Amino acid sequence: MSSTEISADPHAGTLRSPRFWLAPVVVVTAVMAALAALYIGSMINPADNLHKFPVAIVNQDVGDVLPGSDQQRNLGAEITAAIADGVDPEEIDLQQVGISAATSGLDSGRLYGAIVIPSDFTKRTSILAQGSVIPGDIEKPIITVYTNPRTGTFGKGIVESIADRALTTVNTTVGEQLTTTVTDTLATSAPDLQLSGGSRLVLADPIDIRFVEHKPLPDGTGLGLSAFYYTLLLILAGFTGATIVNSLVDSALGFVPTEYGPWYVDRKTAHLSRLRVLLVKWAIMVILGLIVSALYLWIATLLGMPVTRALLLWEYGALAVTAVGVTSISVMAVFGSAGLLVNLLIFIILGLPSSGGTVPLEAMPPLYSWLSTFEPMHQVYIATRAILYFDGSGPAGLTRGALMTLLGLGIGLVLGGVVTRIYDVRGFHRRSDAEPVSAAA
Numbered sequence: 125m126s127s128t129e130i131s132a133d134p135h136a137g138t139l140r141s142p143r144f145w146l147a148p149v150v151v152v153t154a155v156m157a158a159l160a161a162l163y164i165g166s167m168i169n170p171a172d173n174l175h176k177f178p179v180a181i182v183n184q185d186v187g188d189v190l191p192g193s194d195q196q197r198n199l200g201a202e203i204t205a206a207i208a209d210g211v212d213p214e215e216i217d218l219q220q221v222g223i224s225a226a227t228s229g230l231d232s233g234r235l236y237g238a239i240v241i242p243s244d245f246t247k248r249t250s251i252l253a254q255g256s257v258i259p260g261d262i263e264k265p266i267i268t269v270y271t272n273p274r275t276g277t278f279g280k281g282i283v284e285s286i287a288d289r290a291l292t293t294v295n296t297t298v299g300e301q302l303t304t305t306v307t308d309t310l311a312t313s314a315p316d317l318q319l320s321g322g323s324r325l326v327l328a329d330p331i332d333i334r335f336v337e338h339k340p341l342p343d344g345t346g347l348g349l350s351a352f353y354y355t356l357l358l359i360l361a362g363f364t365g366a367t368i369v370n371s372l373v374d375s376a377l378g379f380v381p382t383e384y385g386p387w388y389v390d391r392k393t394a395h396l397s398r399l400r401v402l403l404v405k406w407a408i409m410v411i412l413g414l415i416v417s418a419l420y421l422w423i424a425t426l427l428g429m430p431v432t433r434a435l436l437l438w439e440y441g442a443l444a445v446t447a448v449g450v451t452s453i454s455v456m457a458v459f460g461s462a463g464l465l466v467n468l469l470i471f472i473i474l475g476l477p478s479s480g481g482t483v484p485l486e487a488m489p490p491l492y493s494w495l496s497t498f499e500p501m502h503q504v505y506i507a508t509r510a511i512l513y514f515d516g517s518g519p520a521g522l523t524r525g526a527l528m529t530l531l532g533l534g535i536g537l538v539l540g541g542v543v544t545r546i547y548d549v550r551g552f553h554r555r556s557d558a559e560p561v562s563a564a565a
Contacts, residue, residue, distance in 0.1 A: 155465070158473055166477035170282065170487035174215040177486040179283060180226040180238040181207060181218055188246040191253045191305060199249055199298065200241040203267075206297070207239070207290045216286060230272050230338045232519040233509070236484065237283030238270045238338070239291070252330055253302050264332040267291060273341050274513040276348045279484045284335060291333050299328040341513065344428045351509040352481030354424065358441055358508070359501050361416045362409075362448025363471045367464065369408050369449070370456050377401065379554050398544040398554060402457050406540075409449035417441030433516045440511060440526060444504045447533035451500075454540025475501035481509075503528035 138144050185200025204220060211218055221229070229235035248265035269287040271280040306327060341348055375382040378391035379401075394401075417438050424431060431437055448471060455470075456463035478485070478495035479502045485493045496502040507525025514520035 151465070155468070155473070158469075162473060162477045166488050166492055167483045170278070170483060171285075173489050174282070174487055175490060175493075176217045177215065177282065177286075177484070178217045178219065178229070178235050179286060180221050180229055180235050182221060182223050182226045182238060182240045184223060184243040185241050185245040186243050186247075188250050190246070190250050193305075197246060199246040199265075203241060203294050203298070206294055210290055210293065211286075226270075227338075230270060231514070232517055233272065233275050233514060233521065234519070236272050236275050236279040236486075237287065239287055240268045240270060242266060242268075249298070249302070249330065252326070253306050262326070264326075264330055266332045266334060267294075269333065269335045270338040271335060273337050273348050274339065274509070276352075276480075276482070276484065278482060278487070280337075280348075282484065282487060287333075287335070291331070295329060295331045295333065299330050302330055303327045342430050344430050345512070348513075349482070350424075350429055351512045352479065352505060354420070354512065355479065355481060355501060355505040355508045356476075357420055358417075358444040358504055359448055359471055359475065361412070361420075361445045363452050363467055365412050365416065365445065366405075366409060366449040366452035366456070366467070369405055369412070370453055373401065373405050373408070393554065397548045398457065398552075399541065399548055401554075402453065402540050402544050405453045405457075406450050406537075409453060410446050413442040413444075413446035413449065416445050431512065433511050436516050437508075437511045440507055440522075440529075443526070443533070444507075444529055447529050447536065448500060448504075450540070451532055451536030454536045454543075457540050458543045471500060475499045478502055479505045481505045498528075500529075500532055503532070 181204055183198075183200040183204045185198050187196050187198035187200075189195065190197055208218055208220070219225075219229075219235070223240065226235065226238040226240070230238060242265075245265045245267070248263065252262050252264060269283070269291070271283045273280055344350070346353065371380070374380045376391070377394040377396065379393060381388060381390040383389070420441060421431065421434060421438050425434070452463075452467045452471070455466050459466055474495055477488075478492040478499045480496060481501075485496055485502075503525045505525075506521030507529065510517050510520040510522035510525065514522075516522055
């Protein structure tokens, strides 16, 4: 190459420019730092980040008279009050409700668990106290802790931890009271009779605490993670699909060059307005949404994932892929190459940790709860979870998820349509050799 050619090269000094080397390093470092901070920060301290974690407590106890007393007592009410006083209301939203409300909350995913005290709790406790001095087996009073596996494995574990901590304290307190009551009663009525070691052990640990799953998930759901992974597939289909469609269409129409290994192809630029090209890309994404959603459903069924509402899942999946894809393409049409970073930020960097699919939002810093109010992945997740785990229930998240997905689609259509139209009208065409033309598509 001659010295004349080298001097004519407009990028002859580019490699020597500090900006050339700093730009990619700074951008990638910033993106990776955001990923690390958001992803790790969302899950390392769930116990410390608990806020308004919804758990119900149901007291059905009708009360009874305990040995050594003529007064009616309701141990269920006393235990309920003790548990309520022992929890931080900022951390745990302990809802004192009836059994029907608790069941409804569990069925819709609004509750992560429920502590249920049965109607005969005080009566069984009284029988236990009276029978502790008589040989033989006696049934302990029962408190049942219902966990909700359909809200996720992590949420189930938090409920078990909360209930275990609260009920262990209750068990110890009730045990001490019963032991004192029985001992005092024996001292008054039968001073020669002493409590055996076995009876003392029973009275010290009087409550049978049972952990039961409310409507356990069937096999093939990944312990409650299948909804999250299916959501991730839908988001990636829209986000990644839009990137591929954008690149292939622009290449085919000559707006960007194409490389096939060592071959470099630079086609003649098509005389199409920005808006018209955008409409073509949108149309392709709609078709892809229908196809990919059906493909996902077929593969999931083939692999053994239970899908009771197949048609609904296909319809919503197609909507979600289309909405994410259309919006992603609109962002790239508005911001150009920088749109890739904007899409990555919206749909992946901010979206994944705030989805609530792995760690409950109530066990994350408040920032993630705020992000979940508008981040696309959370909306897709609650709708997908409602279809897969809650029989397509609207209150379980399908209604909100579908409406927010439609809203996102609308935003994408308006953003892309209006801005590309403005670009066309002002003559910002995507070819250097064109005279200003009408922007009519």
